[in-house]
Amino acid sequence: MARAGAFTAEKLVVGILSSRPGRDDELVSLLVARWGPVDYRSAPVEFTFTHYYDDEMGQPIERFFLSFQRLVDPSVLARLKQEANRLEELFQEDGRRKVNLDPGLMALSRFSLATTKESAHRIPLDDGIYAEITLLYRHGSFQPLEWTYPDFRSARTIQMLNEIRALYKVQLSPQGTVEPGAAAEG
Numbered sequence: 001m002a003r004a005g006a007f008t009a010e011k012l013v014v015g016i017l018s019s020r021p022g023r024d025d026e027l028v029s030l031l032v033a034r035w036g037p038v039d040y041r042s043a044p045v046e047f048t049f050t051h052y053y054d055d056e057m058g059q060p061i062e063r064f065f066l067s068f069q070r071l072v073d074p075s076v077l078a079r080l081k082q083e084a085n086r087l088e089e090l091f092q093e094d095g096r097r098k099v100n101l102d103p104g105l106m107a108l109s110r111f112s113l114a115t116t117k118e119s120a121h122r123i124p125l126d127d128g129i130y131a132e133i134t135l136l137y138r139h140g141s142f143q144p145l146e147w148t149y150p151d152f153r154s155a156r157t158i159q160m161l162n163e164i165r166a167l168y169k170v171q172l173s174p175q176g177t178v179e180p181g182a183a184a185e186g
Contacts, residue, residue, distance in 0.1 A: 050150060
């Protein structure tokens with residue numbers, strides 16, 4: 001099994017909200033340069049689960065997901081979110097975000113997201129970044145929790161994450177290793 005220090009290496013998955021339909025190749029290229037090759041890219045779908053981002057990002061908003069080939073040490077989740085926040089700034093227009101990046105880590109047993117929003121069910125990591133277990137893998141599929149965001153509860157997202165989990169499961173092998181503290185950097 002791929003190890004990261006004392007932890008099993010996990011799969012980096014990034015949920016991307018974009019109000020730049022058809023213009024996200026530059027963003028994807030930056031993510032690949034930073035975190036390595038993509039091994040899964042979902043089709044974009046209209047983001048209609050909440051209107052939380054409408055005022056800032058404008059409309060329409062699409063959601064798509066990327067997973068990265070390189071496995072990472074789970075201790076780098078806060079750093080990945082900080083990097084994602086800096087990348088979001090590159091795509092601002094008139095001081096407003098046009099992309100929102102939600103990095104998460106997949107283990108065989110769970111999917112966790114990084115966030116800047118404090119809440120009772122979130123664990124502080126570093127510099128204002130929190131970790132949230134968003135989905136648990138039980139009974140052959142990811143299962144939502146009481147606080148799971150509506151888009152991560154959707155059958156389409158859960159199916160896609162199950163597909164990424166199958167890729168991740170194949171990646172895990174006794175020969176695979178990850179340097180302690182190493183992020184997936186290009």
